[in-house]
Amino acid sequence: MNDPRVKHLVVLMMENRSFDHMMGLLKGENAEIRGVAPGLFSNPNTVGVSVPLTDDAAYQGQLIVDPGHDFNDVYLQMYGTPFNGASGETPTMNGFVKSYEQQAGADTGVEVMRCFLPDQLPGLSTVARNYAICDQWFSSVPGPTLPNRAFAHFGTSFGRLDMSPDFFRAQQSIFQRLKKAGKSGKIYYYASWSGTLGMTFLLSDQRSFFRLWGDFKSDCKNNNLPEYSFVEPAYRDNGGELATDQHPDHNVRAGDDFVRAVYEAIRSSDDCWKSTMLLVVWDEHGGLFDHEIPPAVPADDFASTAPPFAFDRLGVRVPAVVISPYVDPQVDHTVYEHASIPATVTEQFIGDPMVLSPHSREKRANTFLHLLNRDAQHPRMERPDFTAVHPPAAPPAPRPTAGDRVSSLHINQVREIHGLLQRTNPALAREMHPEAVGTEGDANQFIARAMAAIHPDR
Numbered sequence: 064m065n066d067p068r069v070k071h072l073v074v075l076m077m078e079n080r081s082f083d084h085m086m087g088l089l090k091g092e093n094a095e096i097r098g099v100a101p102g103l104f105s106n107p108n109t110v111g112v113s114v115p116l117t118d119d120a121a122y123q124g125q126l127i128v129d130p131g132h133d134f135n136d137v138y139l140q141m142y143g144t145p146f147n148g149a150s151g152e153t154p155t156m157n158g159f160v161k162s163y164e165q166q167a168g169a170d171t172g173v174e175v176m177r178c179f180l181p182d183q184l185p186g187l188s189t190v191a192r193n194y195a196i197c198d199q200w201f202s203s204v205p206g207p208t209l210p211n212r213a214f215a216h217f218g219t220s221f222g223r224l225d226m227s228p229d230f231f232r233a234q235q236s237i238f239q240r241l242k243k244a245g246k247s248g249k250i251y252y253y254a255s256w257s258g259t260l261g262m263t264f265l266l267s268d269q270r271s272f273f274r275l276w277g278d279f280k281s282d283c284k285n286n287n288l289p290e291y292s293f294v295e296p297a298y299r300d301n302g303g304e305l306a307t308d309q310h311p312d313h314n315v316r317a318g319d320d321f322v323r324a325v326y327e328a329i330r331s332s333d334d335c336w337k338s339t340m341l342l343v344v345w346d347e348h349g350g351l352f353d354h355e356i357p358p359a360v361p362a363d364d365f366a367s368t369a370p371p372f373a374f375d376r377l378g379v380r381v382p383a384v385v386i387s388p389y390v391d392p393q394v395d396h397t398v399y400e401h402a403s404i405p406a407t408v409t410e411q412f413i414g415d416p417m418v419l420s421p422h423s424r425e426k427r428a429n430t431f432l433h434l435l436n437r438d439a440q441h442p443r444m445e446r447p448d449f450t451a452v453h454p455p456a457a458p459p460a461p462r463p464t465a466g467d468r469v470s471s472l473h474i475n476q477v478r479e480i481h482g483l484l485q486r487t488n489p490a491l492a493r494e495m496h497p498e499a500v501g502t503e504g505d506a507n508q509f510i511a512r513a514m515a516a517i518h519p520d521r
Contacts (some may be wrong), residue, residue: 065411066432067227068389068439070338071288072411074404075325076215077296077318078208078310078472079132079349082198082380086191087353088118089181095394097198097355099178104354106160114160116352120177126311128167129470130175130350134224134370136380137205140350141357149219159352176352179315185449186211186510187382190343193447195385195434196394201357202347202378202390203401203424208472211347211378212260214401218425222365224372235421236403237291238272241511244413246288251279253297253307255514256507258476260295273518279328286334290412296321299473301507310472311349313446323449324385330446337442341386342404348379355380358398363424374424388442389435402428473506477479480513486514 081480083099090098105115130136138146141154160172167174181188203214210220216236238248242372252259253276261273274282282288296307296318310316322343330336363374377400385395406416407430420426437443469477477497484492491513500509 064432066435068338068435069340069387069411069432071290071292071340072333072408073288073292073294073325073329073339073341074215074298074344075322075341076212077343077345078298078308078313078320079347079351080315080345080382081310081348081353082200082353082355082382083116083353084120084178084348084351085187085345085382086177086181086196086198089188089191089196092181093192093394096196097396099354101178104352106157106172106176106352108160109164109169114172114176114285116176116178118178118180118314119172120179120183120314122183122253123312123314125174125177128163128171129311130163131166132207132347132350134204134206134372136350137348139165141205141379146370154356154362154376155483156352156354156356159350162350165275169319172260175350184319186319186321187343187384189447189449190322190386191384192324193341193392194387194390195392196395197383197385197397197399197431199355199380199396200344200383200399200403201355201380202346203343204374205357205376206347208260208346208476211401214424215346215404216261217422218402218405218420218428219363219365219422220372220374222363222367224367224370237408240405240421241291241408241412246291246412248291248293248408249274249289250293250295251276254301255518256301256511257295257297257299257306258297258510258514260476261293270518279325280331283328283335284331286332286338288335288339291408296324297502298476299507309345310470311351328446333444336444337388339387340390340432342383343386344401344404345381346401348381353380360400361423361427364422385431385434387435388444389437389439391437391443393434393436395431395434397429397431397433399429399431400424403430406430407432464497469500469503469506473503473510474500477506477509480510482519483517484513491516 087098088132090096101118102115116401139158163175164172204210206224213220241248250261251274305317306313307318307321357377366373402425406425406428409416
């Protein structure tokens with residue numbers, strides 16, 4: 064049932080961090096959280112030596128090799144053995160160290176077992192302490208970014224486990240469904256040089272769904288948000304401006320500051336604050352350790368044949384916090400997945416998800432409106448103190464990244480945007496060559512030029 068207090072639902076989706084890695088050590092101050100303590104969990108390395116969980120994660124520099132998070136990588140992380148064509152067994156969550164050492168070499172697996180102390184992340188830890196921690200939020204797919212984000216936008220990935228965007232474009236996202244119902248939705252991406260992962264999921268004639276980070280801040284201040292807002296961080300460094308998505312090996316503190324910035328934007332207007340519900344969540348775990356066993360779920364409407372997978376088990380757990388003036392501090396053990404996002408949007412602004420959601424995983428997904436447990440006449444107007452922590456280590460100075468080899472995430476984004484150009488601006492597409500993109504700087508320039516043509520009014 065919808066809640067009349069909520070006029071605006073905002074989702075901030077970050078990149079590639081697990082719950083234990085980011086929030087697990089909050090268990091030390093709140094035993095109700097299903098988290099961790101140093102030494103409480105371990106994983107064997109490739110020669111069988113136990114590698115314990117530690118509390119010494121750094122903002123940047125420990126994960127120069129991006130931990131694997133494609134389906135075969137995640138299967139090894141969850142089950143401790145390579146994928147053998149079957150997925151019905153119960154995961155052991157003991158293959159994270161082995162997986163990383165296969166990529167980075169012997170004795171490197173400790174890097175994926177490192178966790179952040181709460182005071183290192185004042186933005187995330189402060190909102191977690193003051194609002195609702197969802198400690199059973201799992202990625203929808205034991206796999207990479209795009210299929211997991213597809214579940215957030217569609218309630219399914221249509222049987223896909225890979226990073227190819229082409230299969231989404233003819234489908235109806237939650238944004239088109241809102242428009243059909245007479246409601247509004249927007250994707251606010253950070254800047255043209257960052258681009259948007261949401262471009263993959265929308266038809267080329269749906270440019271009106273997109274705005275920029277500056278527009279989000281203005282819309283909050285003027286209490287002019289749409290019913291549904293999906294906020295994207297900066298996906299790459301640009302000169303002296305740091306990426307804020309927290310994708311390894313981007314600066315985690317910069318992303319933590321962005322969490323606070325989104326919160327503060329909503330707080331810039333009392334009217335906006337009193338009518339808004341904010342979810343902060345990560346798309347997938349990025350190959351980093353988490354101890355919770357992902358639940359089995361009924362099979363999706365679609366199945367993968369290569370590799371064979373029925374979408375009958377969730378992916379690894381990710382951080383999630385629900386924020387609202389009508390949410391008291393709490394720890395919620397309800398099982399959520401990314402299909403819970405369009406299910407909640409549907410429940411709040413369209414109608415009963417069991418009737419109106421188009422796909423079975425979304426129909427069955429738990430929604431999070433029940434977390435609004437405070438009386439409507441007494442919204443919480445106090446502001447949490449983001450500085451009331453022990454002084455964390457200073458974030459490292461920006462390091463030059465333009466010459467770094469382009470990441471797999473960014474080269475996929477380059478190809479995605481080029482594919483869109485081929486349909487909407489073929490002359491420009493012929494001038495631009497994804498195969499020539501070799502560095503992060505190349506990707507910045509490619510994406511900025513393409514986005515200027517795709518969204519000239521942005």
